[in-house]
Amino acid sequence: MSRSTVVAHPNIALSKYWGKRDGGGNVPAVPSLSVTLEGMSTRTTVRFGEDLAADRFVLDGVEVRGEARDRVSQLLDRVRVAAGDERRADVVSRNDFPTASGLASSASGFAALALAAVRAAGLDWDAARVSDLARRSSASAARSLFGGFVELDPRRLTSDLDVLGAVCVAPSLHLDLAVLVCVTSEHAKALGSTGGMRVTAERSPYYRAWLDEAPQLHERLRSALLARDFEAMGYCAEASALAMHASAIAAGVVYWNAATVDALAAVRGLRAGGLAAFATVDAGPHVKVLTLASDAATVERTMRAVPGVLRVLRTRPGDGARVVEREDAAS
């Protein structure tokens, strides 16, 4: 028996990935840059065993079958091929935040699964290779392998055989950032990100404009981050989220609810009052507010008062995925 347990955190893209390159392999169409968040986590145990007839996936105490289990098995298949190991696996995973509601559960979920599966199979892969494995299941998961500020840039990919993993561009202490996650719904979203990207690419009159704009915003955001220019970075982050959602909304892909719109207005109101606060929204209705730690209490009070904001979680830059327990056949 070989077992490994990993803890991973979600990440929030400051410059967004939306859209995939043609040709398969789950390669993003645009570069992205995220911050890994402390506070929320996924804990996943993978056990390969001779006693198992099929892969089993238990998420938050419930056995999952169908498409979600198949996505887990596809990742495990890649590990089995690389390790020359045919054993099936038992995967037990738990999120301490709502699953599949746009709180980036696929990012922490596939990051934790990739690292736990690789280590349980006894593979000695480096972080880039584990990140590449996670990316093939969920591109944002490639970024959660690392802590701090993390970039995933498809322009690094030179041939189909290359490994495309994320890289850390600045450690978590680089900026004294606070991220306030404003939860506006407890329900799972109706359309996953892969479906949303496909519909946007097929139907949005603004998809082309997004593909042209995203890399430029990314470069500006990256430079602002490296220069520790929080305001410039915040403006780019909000612009990236709005451009991504504008292209999606034009295709009828609307992840927002009324509270999303009200929360975005509250953030603009904070800025009008002189506070450095900026918003970003992923493929779900929640609004994540970026601010400096010194302003976090004031911003949090304002966001809690927005009608339809159910809860506000205060987080900050955190660590990458890590093994917390391991048991080998020999031990």
Ligand code: PMV
């Ligand atoms: O990697 P996925 O399939 O979970 O897609 C992530 C899409 C966004 O969260 C909206 C943007 C991003 O870069 O994380």
